[in-house]
Amino acid sequence: MAREKTIQVTVNGRAFEKTVSVRRSLADFIREDLHYTGTHLGCEHGVCGACTVSMNGRSVRSCLTLAVQADGAEITTIEGLRNEDGTRHPIQQAFLEGFALQCGYCTPGFLITAIEFLEENPDPTEAEVREALSGNLCRCSGYQAIVDAVMSMSGKPAPENA
Amino acid sequence: MADTRFVNQKMVGTSVVPDEAIPLVEGEGRFLNDIRLPGMYHAAFLRSQHAHARILSIDAGAARQMPGVIQVMTGKEMLGKVDPFESMPNRFSGGQSTQHWLAVEKVRFVGEAVCVVVAEDRAIAEDAIDLIEVEYDPLPAVTDPRLGEKDDAPLVHETCPNNYLIKRDYERGNVDEAFEKAHLVVKRAFSIGRKQALCLEGRGCVAAYRESAFTLTMWMSHQLPYVVRHYLAKHLRLGEHEVRVIAPHTGGGFGQKASIYPEEFVCAHLALGLRRPVKWVEDRLENMVASTHARDQQIELAAAVDDQGRILALDSNVWVDVGAYSTYLWSAGMEPLQTAGLMPGPYQIEALRYVTRGVATNKTPVGPYRAVGRPSASASLELLIDDAARRLDIDPVEMRLRNLIPGEKMPYRNANNLVHDNVNYVPCLKLTAAKAEYDKLRAEQAQASDNGKLRGIGVACFAELTGLGTSTAVGPGTLLQPGRDAVTLRLETTGVLTIAAALPSQGQRIMTAMTQVAADELGIKLSDITGLTNDTAMAPYGFGTFASRTAVFGSGAVIKAARELRRRILALAAHLMEVPETDLTIVDSVVQTVDRAKTMTLREMTDQSYFSAKHIPEDLNPGFEVTSFYDPKFGSFAAGAHTVVVDVDPQTGHVEIVRYVAAEDVGTIINPAVVEGQIIGGIAQGIGEALMEELVYDADGQPKTVTLADYTIPSALEIPTIELHHANTPSAALGGFKGCGEGSIIGAVGAVACAVADALNRNGGDITAFPATPERVLTGLGVLPTDS
Ligand code: FES
Ligand code: FES
Numbered sequence: 001m002a003r004e005k006t007i008q009v010t011v012n013g014r015a016f017e018k019t020v021s022v023r024r025s026l027a028d029f030i031r032e033d034l035h036y037t038g039t040h041l042g043c044e045h046g047v048c049g050a051c052t053v054s055m056n057g058r059s060v061r062s063c064l065t066l067a068v069q070a071d072g073a074e075i076t077t078i079e080g081l082r083n084e085d086g087t088r089h090p091i092q093q094a095f096l097e098g099f100a101l102q103c104g105y106c107t108p109g110f111l112i113t114a115i116e117f118l119e120e121n122p123d124p125t126e127a128e129v130r131e132a133l134s135g136n137l138c139r140c141s142g143y144q145a146i147v148d149a150v151m152s153m154s155g156k157p158a159p160e161n162a
Numbered sequence: 163m164a165d166t167r168f169v170n171q172k173m174v175g176t177s178v179v180p181d182e183a184i185p186l187v188e189g190e191g192r193f194l195n196d197i198r199l200p201g202m203y204h205a206a207f208l209r210s211q212h213a214h215a216r217i218l219s220i221d222a223g224a225a226r227q228m229p230g231v232i233q234v235m236t237g238k239e240m241l242g243k244v245d246p247f248e249s250m251p252n253r254f255s256g257g258q259s260t261q262h263w264l265a266v267e268k269v270r271f272v273g274e275a276v277c278v279v280v281a282e283d284r285a286i287a288e289d290a291i292d293l294i295e296v297e298y299d300p301l302p303a304v305t306d307p308r309l310g311e312k313d314d315a316p317l318v319h320e321t322c323p324n325n326y327l328i329k330r331d332y333e334r335g336n337v338d339e340a341f342e343k344a345h346l347v348v349k350r351a352f353s354i355g356r357k358q359a360l361c362l363e364g365r366g367c368v369a370a371y372r373e374s375a376f377t378l379t380m381w382m383s384h385q386l387p388y389v390v391r392h393y394l395a396k397h398l399r400l401g402e403h404e405v406r407v408i409a410p411h412t413g414g415g416f417g418q419k420a421s422i423y424p425e426e427f428v429c430a431h432l433a434l435g436l437r438r439p440v441k442w443v444e445d446r447l448e449n450m451v452a453s454t455h456a457r458d459q460q461i462e463l464a465a466a467v468d469d470q471g472r473i474l475a476l477d478s479n480v481w482v483d484v485g486a487y488s489t490y491l492w493s494a495g496m497e498p499l500q501t502a503g504l505m506p507g508p509y510q511i512e513a514l515r516y517v518t519r520g521v522a523t524n525k526t527p528v529g530p531y532r533a534v535g536r537p538s539a540s541a542s543l544e545l546l547i548d549d550a551a552r553r554l555d556i557d558p559v560e561m562r563l564r565n566l567i568p569g570e571k572m573p574y575r576n577a578n579n580l581v582h583d584n585v586n587y588v589p590c591l592k593l594t595a596a597k598a599e600y601d602k603l604r605a606e607q608a609q610a611s612d613n614g615k616l617r618g619i620g621v622a623c624f625a626e627l628t629g630l631g632t633s634t635a636v637g638p639g640t641l642l643q644p645g646r647d648a649v650t651l652r653l654e655t656t657g658v659l660t661i662a663a664a665l666p667s668q669g670q671r672i673m674t675a676m677t678q679v680a681a682d683e684l685g686i687k688l689s690d691i692t693g694l695t696n697d698t699a700m701a702p703y704g705f706g707t708f709a710s711r712t713a714v715f716g717s718g719a720v721i722k723a724a725r726e727l728r729r730r731i732l733a734l735a736a737h738l739m740e741v742p743e744t745d746l747t748i749v750d751s752v753v754q755t756v757d758r759a760k761t762m763t764l765r766e767m768t769d770q771s772y773f774s775a776k777h778i779p780e781d782l783n784p785g786f787e788v789t790s791f792y793d794p795k796f797g798s799f800a801a802g803a804h805t806v807v808v809d810v811d812p813q814t815g816h817v818e819i820v821r822y823v824a825a826e827d828v829g830t831i832i833n834p835a836v837v838e839g840q841i842i843g844g845i846a847q848g849i850g851e852a853l854m855e856e857l858v859y860d861a862d863g864q865p866k867t868v869t870l871a872d873y874t875i876p877s878a879l880e881i882p883t884i885e886l887h888h889a890n891t892p893s894a895a896l897g898g899f900k901g902c903g904e905g906s907i908i909g910a911v912g913a914v915a916c917a918v919a920d921a922l923n924r925n926g927g928d929i930t931a932f933p934a935t936p937e938r939v940l941t942g943l944g945v946l947p948t949d950s
Contacts, residue, residue, distance in 0.1 A: 037196035038189025040413070042362040043446040047870035050362060078189030088188065096187045097179055099835040102669025102843060104186030105193065105362040105413030130878040137870070139362050139414050140669045142846030143878040145839055 007071040011036065012080030020067045026060075027051045029067035030077060038078040040105050042137065049136035052109035053077050059116045078108035081115070091115055091153055098149035102140035109136045114150045123154050173678040174897070177835035178688060180674040182667070191411040194366040194383040195443045202368065202439040203232055205429050206287035208277040208294050209452065210269035213305070213524035213863025214318070215298035217267060217276070224293040225279060230286035233436065234294070235278050235428075237264035244431055245397045247422065249488035250641065252495070255326035259319045259494075259522065261487040263424035263431075269298070270318055270486035271526050272865055273451025278428050280440060303863035307460070307483040307521035318486055318522040327484055327494035328520040332503070334577045335513030337466075340475030344466035348550045352542035354911075354932045355856035356458040356483070359531045360875055361668075363413020364444035365453055367426040369433035376699070377404035378434060382426055385415045386706030388664050389642065391698050393422050393491070394430055409696040415668040416847075417530035418453050420708040422490040425452065450868045454529025455857055458483040459501055461542045466513075471556045471564050475513035476543070476577075478502055484520040485527035492530050493640050494520040500535025506576045507540050508587040508625035508801055509565040514577035524863040530708065532847060533904040536626065537911035541852070541932070544622040544912040545919055552923070557604075558916075559595050559621055562803075566591060566623060580627065585799040586827040589889040591623055593825035597887050598805040603821075615809035617820075618921025622912030623803045628901025629714030629893070631794040644711075646793040647704035649719035651680065651727050653786035655772045657751060657765030659686050662694040664704040665716045670840060670903060672712050675832040679717045679897060683724035684731075685748030686764065702789050710800070710901025713832060718792035718896035726788045735767050737782050798893030800900040802826040804845070804909035810921040812943055815936030817853055817918055823885045824909065829893045829900030841906040842884045848910020850876045852918075853933050 006019045011034055020029055027044075030036045030053065042048035044063045051063040054076040081089040088096070091114055101107045110133065117124070117132040124132070129150045130143070138146060185191050222234040240263060251258040265276045277294055281287035304310040304318055310325040318325055341347060366383050373379040377400055384390055387407040395402040412419065425442055433440040444452065460481045466474040480502045488494035502518035505511075520528075551561040566587040567574045573583040594600075600621070607617045627634070632645030650662040661680060665672050673693035681688050694700045704715070728748070735753040736743035739762050745755045754761040771783055807821040824845060831837050854874050858866040867873040892898025911932075918934045922942045929942035940946040 031195075036189075037193075038191070040193065040363070041195070042413075043870045045446065045869055045871070048362060082188065092187045096183055099177070099179075099183075099839050101183055101186055102839055103362070103412060103414045104183065104191050104669065107186055108189055111187075126883075134877040134879045137362065137875060137877060139360055139416075139847070139875065140843045141839060142842035142844075142884065143881050144842050144884060145835075147878060 005068045007068055009070050009073055009075055011075045012077060022066065022068050024067045025063055026065040026067050026070050027062035030062060036077045036079050038108050040108055042105065047137070049109040049113065050106050052112045052136065054112050054116060059112050078111055081111060090156065094149040094152050098145050098152060100141065100145040100149035106136060106138040110138070110146055118150070118153055126151060173681040173688060174830065174832050175834070176678065177833055178674060178678055180671045182671060182673050182693070186411065193363060193411045193413055194368065194381060197368050197381050197410065199368065199370060199439040202441050203280045203282065203436065204284040204287050205278050205280050205432065205440050205442040206284060206291050207275040207425060208291045210265065210272055210274045210276055212269055212298050212300055213272050213303035214301040215269050216301060217265060217269060218297040218299055220277060221295040222277060225290040228286065228290045228293060230282040231279060231290045232282065233280040233432065235264065235432065237262050237266035237276070240264060240431065241266060247490040249493055252326070252328045255323070255329035257322035257327040259322060259327060259488045261424065261490065263428050271524050272863060273448070273526055274486070275424055275452070278432065280432055280436065303524040305523055305525065305859055305861055305863045307481045307523060310521045310523055311519065318524060322522055325522040326519055327488050327522045328498055330499065331517050333515040334579070335475065337475045337477055337513045337515040340466040340513045341477070344474055345469040346467045346550060346553055347464060348467060348546055348553065349464040350542065350546045350549060351930045352461040352463065352538065352545060353930065354457050354459050354538045357456040357531060357851060357855055358450060358857055358873055359416040359418035359456065361414030361416060361418055364446060364449040365419060365423065365426070366443035367429050368439055368441045369430040370439040371433050371437045376406040378430055379406045379408070380426070380430060381408045381410055383412050383419055384409050385420045385666055385668065385708055387666065387696055387698050388703055389706055390422070394427065397427060398430060398434065406699045409666040412666060412668045415707065416532045417534065417708060421454055421492060421529045423453070446870065447868055450873065451526050451865055454489055455485060455526045456528055456531030457497065457538060458528060459497065459538045461501070461538060463542045463546055465546055465550060467550050471550065471554050471561045473509060473511060473565050476505055476511055478505055478516045480516060480518040482520050482528065483523050483525065485523055485525045487527045489527045489529035491641050495640065496530055497528055497535050501539045503578050504536050505539045505543060506578055507543060508567060508623050510567050510574065511577045525859055532844065533626065533907045536624065536908045537848065537851060540622060540624050540908045540912040541915040544916050548916055548919065559591065559600055562591055562621065562623055563588065582625065582799050584891055584893050585625070585801050586889045586891045587623060587625065587801050590801050590825045590827055591803040593887050593889045594621065594803040594805045594823050597825065597885065598821065598823040600805060603807060615811055616921040616924050618808045618810060618917040618919070620806045620913040620915065620917030620920055621803065622909050622916055624801065624905060624908040624912060626710065626800045626905035626908060627797040628710035628800050629794050629895055630709060630711060630797040633795045634797050644705035646791045647715040647719055648702035648789050648791045649676065649716060649723055650702045650787065650789040651720065651723040653727070653764065653768050655768055657690065657763060657768045659684065659691045660694060661691065661720065662701040663716050664696065664698060664701040664706060665712045666696045666707050668707070670712065671833065671836045672707065672716055674836065675713050676716045676720045678832050679720045680724055683721055684728055685750065687751045690751045710903040710905070714794060714798070714895050714899045714901055715792055717832065717899050718794060719790050721896045722790035722792055723788040726790065727786060730784060730786060731767065734771060734778070734782050735762055737778070738762060738767060738770060792896065794895040798829060798895050798900045800828050800902060800905045802905055802909045804913035806913040806917040808917040808921055810918065810939060812925060815939035817934055817939060819849065819882045822882050824906065825887045825889050826906065827890050828902035829890055830898035831890060832899065837902050838886055840902050841886060844904060844906035845884055845910040846876055846881045848907040849881060849914055851907065851933065852911045852914035854935070856933050
């Protein structure tokens with residue numbers, strides 16, 4: 001098997017063509033090769049959810065995904081959430097104003113997960129929010145402010161990805 | 163931050179949205195792993211797979227030959243070049259440990275660093291690690307403190323007889339007499355497993371040679387930049403002025419990032435030798451074994467109680483499995499001394515006796531983690547109080563009310579010699595009971611449940627000593643006695659106020675708090691205040707962030723510096739505006755006469771001060787930069803009382819938290835939403851500690867919990883909505899502030915433990931070992947045999 005492969009990906013609206021080692025994770029590719037360091041690694045074994053990015057509209061764990069699997073994909077990371085005029089995405093604003101982050105290390109994963117969830121379920125109950133976020137770990141907040149921030153989006157028009 | 167406010171609206175007490183969180187929410191935080199310098203090398207560590215073994219030989223030949231490998235270093239090669247971490251011999255047991263940065267002769271726990279490889283990238287460094295051959299001669303491992311303290315046990319350190327890294331006896335008041343005359347003596351065993359702080363971001367560093375004016379610049383994921391600077395200089399034999407330490411954004415600290423560890427120091431040593439930057443980032447598997455663990459205690463506690471339910475004396479025996487080395491800087495004494503010494507908590511205890519031990523074992527060292535010692539001390543005592551209440555047929559809340567230190571007895575000196583003052587123990591308990599409708603809860607509990615679950619109610623009270631000044635010792639054996647921290651306030655030429663302090667935040671929003679305090683003291687708009695923090699080259703001296711101290715110290719220093727800065731502003735403005743100083747005030751960044759007839763913006767004033775200085779008498783223009791140190795001298799007690807309702811499933815052993823009502827006294831609150839986040843975050847960790855989290859070793863010292871799949875922490879599903887209420891009273895510190903970073907975890911462990919025990923008691927069961935996993939719950943109910 002070839003040790004390297006050339007892939008084409010669109011990340012946060014920008015097209016890239018890069019040759020990557022076949023063993024490089026999508027997380028390392030995004031962080032090290034494309035310099036989008038907003039995606040974080042909390043475990044590198046698929047449990048914490050900090051590395052969650054959106055790939056073709058579905059959230060994936062970039063630590064468990066290989067860069068070569070993203071060939072041809074559209075990816076959005078936390079850096080790509082801003083609106084075109086540079087203002088924050090409504091869910092970013094809700095997290096900020098709702099004190100939904102402390103150290104902020106888990107935040108990128110929660111934002112991406114929450115956006116996908118709200119697109120599918122724009123008017124969720126608290127129990128549904130907790131269930132949807134249960135694959136993302138936060139050690140600081142005790143989740144309450146995060147759940148509240150996501151709930152505060154409920155009923156609002158589905159936020160669109162940049 | 164909001165720009166407009168009502169006239170005279172105070173910023174202290176307002177939930178100001180923190181500017182410092184903006185980069186984090188926009189994906190532009192700069193965490194350690196995001197730093198990359200030109201020419202940077204990467205380090206990886208070969209770690210011991212043995213709990214206890216002699217190192218016979220290390221063959222790194224193949225690794226050295228690998229393309230891309232720059233350097234391989236062993237402990238032996240570093241000997242004599244740097245100074246290892248030596249603990250002070252314990253003044254009671256004589257026990258002492260020396261930790262080489264890379265193991266020399268012996269390895270003492272699985273995960274101990276043995277060799278380091280520096281390579282062009284991390285993958286090469288890790289591949290090279292696999293090529294190093296180490297020959298070991300395995301030795302018998304010490305894995306149980308009760309066996310390890312026996313005379314014939316193997317020794318982890320030759321310098322540590324009976325493996326006691328620390329042992330201490332203490333007695334105050336007449337304990338024997340109290341037990342003799344007691345109406346009731348209650349006894350209880352309690353144990354709690356090993357914990358991991360589990361910061362979502364592990365440790366890490368970038369060490370660079372000759373960046374700007376410094377010989378060594380360290381970016382480090384750490385809570386105490388100045389303390390790191392002090393020890394780097396000492397151990398690498400540099401001057402402190404040659405070292406700069408910067409703490410970038412940090413993904414959680416909780417005490418785990420308050421200790422000094424070998425890996426970062428090795429990287430610094432290598433960077434100096436290679437004259438190139440060296441980066442190391444701990445991965446999760448490393449973090450689970452190479453970063454400090456916490457707790458791991460066994461307690462035997464007895465109380466003498468009179469017929470009114472008043473506790474006359476406490477007598478405890480404590481064993482802490484402190485792991486292989488005395489954690490550098492804080493020492494192995496932290497957990498054992500604080501657990502036993504702070505056992506009385508918020509209660510009136512006139513007679514206290516304890517024997518406490520920190521027993522060395524072949525496991526990862528135990529270090530500071532949120533609320534060191536107190537969660538177990540508190541939980542064991544709260545469970546014992548419930549036992550006594552049951553035996554005396556007194557309600558558990560009533561029993562606590564009879565024993566708490568009431569306001570009218572303050573200042574009150576407890577048998578552990580701590581003085582309690584300005585703290586609302588009784589109001590907190592009454593508030594949680596009222597808000598939870600405690601009597602109704604008990605009435606409901608008494609009715610047979612129709613869901614087949616066992617309902618339990620737990621109420622726990624706690625005291626948390628915060629913001630310790632110079633007059634309160636941290637504990638014998640600790641190398642550092644913190645006490646004074648400084649803040650610099652500087653008016654820029656634009657009239658903007660810069661606050662500089664080496665008080666890092668891992669999410670506590672310390673800078674936002676200081677900004678709010680400064681806004682009130684100086685009358686400057688929040689949007690005209692900015693902060694510099696975490697960098698020893700930019701901020702004045704401070705000990706950093708730990709022990710619920712930072713907001714107290716930072717805010718106190720801001721208040722002191724602001725008073726002097728305000729004096730200077732008014733003196734110069736009076737001269738420039740040609741009005742008496744006493745007529746002037748500052749509102750929203752404008753100096754104005756009380757009648758507002760004359761005004762001058764701070765920007766105009768500083769502009770003249772800096773750029774038209776020749777027209778101003780020198781003594782009126784001393785500059786607008788003030789540094790003040792603050793030492794609160796004593797600590798301030800914060801407090802709380804938590805009520806927890808659980809449903810225990812007797813079939814599965816699963817514990818569900820049905821309701822959680824907390825009442826807290828955290829002094830004058832600076833930013834309510836931030837404080838709430840601290841309290842709720844602490845409660846969540848406490849729930850994890852009481853119900854789920856445990857690091858497990860086998861009898862040979864092999865860790866069984868090295869991933870997040872094995873060591874499970876709560877998700878949003880396990881944490882209920884927390885109902886939070888306040889019964890605050892100001893402390894004696896400047897501003898009336900108290901710390902609030904740690905206390906709530908104490909209450910959570912105690913209240914959840916009591917609730918589970920209360921539930922089991924309904925079926926005649928009990929539980930003494932925590933976390934209360936389904937297996938232990940079923941054992942406690944007699945469904946599973948005791949030895950399972
Ligand atoms: S880093 Fe990918 S799930 Fe934790
Ligand atoms: S804010 Fe720190 S882990 Fe979530």
